[in-house]
Amino acid sequence: MSLNPFQLFNKWYVKELDTSTSSLPSACCISTIGLDGYPNARFVSLKEVRDETFIITGPLQSRKGLEIEKSSKIAITFWWETTQRQIRIQGNATKITDDEAATYFDLRTKDSKIISIISKQGDTTKNIDTLKQKFSEAESTYESKNILKPKNWGxxxxxxxxxxFMEFKKSRFHQRTLFQLSNKEWTTTILQP
Incomplete structure (x- = not known):
């Protein structure tokens, strides 16, 4: 086994991407410490693994963004049905730069960009039809225009x-390997199933 958890992650991720029938193989569960002290979890899409960090994006003023602002401690969980593998990550989140966020925003579909500018993710609404009307209006406005990243998106x-890393086995002797960062070096421990 590789002594570098990022190499192992990439190896497993590529395998899942190559074999998965899932429409969202990059989906992962992000868990934060809620503003009320309770854990809070939701699924997001992993954008990439870069410089030994895991990159996610979204509205900075969403509940997720507000919770990360209050406490940078975060957990990420991947479950890959096709390869029967799970990866659990604990770490600290820091904001990416505005230029980096703009690059990720540019990669979004036009519909996703429009939703990002008309919706305040997680806020209440009295009528979803009002948002649908705003979406239609924005569609017309931006028909032939580039949509720039909103200030509150990062x-x-x-x-x-x-x-x-956990690899499920029919024998129930699941293979579990824990990497922990200590003094800027990764140590490896084998865990019981």
């Missing part, structure tokens, strides 16, 4: 301190 780089 992303986070999650620097892990702990990564656990």
């Amino acid at each position: 992303g986070y780089a999650i620097q892990p301190i702990r990564i656990e």
Whole structure:
């Protein structure tokens, strides 16, 4: 086994991308410490692994963004059905630069960009039809125009301190390997199933 958890992650991720029938193989569960002290989890799309960090994006004023602003401690969980593998990550999130966020925003579909400018993610609404009307109006406005990243849209780089890889086995002797960062070096521990 590789002593570098990022090499192992990439190896597993490429395998999942090559074999998965899922429409969203990059989906992962992000868990934060809620503003009320309770854990809070939701699924997002991993944008990439870069410079030994995991990159996610979204509205900075969403509940997720507000929770990360209050506490940078975050967990990421991947479950890959096709390869029967799970990866659990704990670490600290820091905001990516505005230029980096703009680059990720440019990669979004036009519909996703429009939703990002008309919706305040997680806020209440009295009538969804009002948002649909705003969407239609924005569609017309931006028919032949580029949509720029809103100021409240950004992303986070999650620097892990702990990564656990688990490969499920029919025998129930699941293979579990824990990488922990200590003094800027990764140590490896085998965990019981």
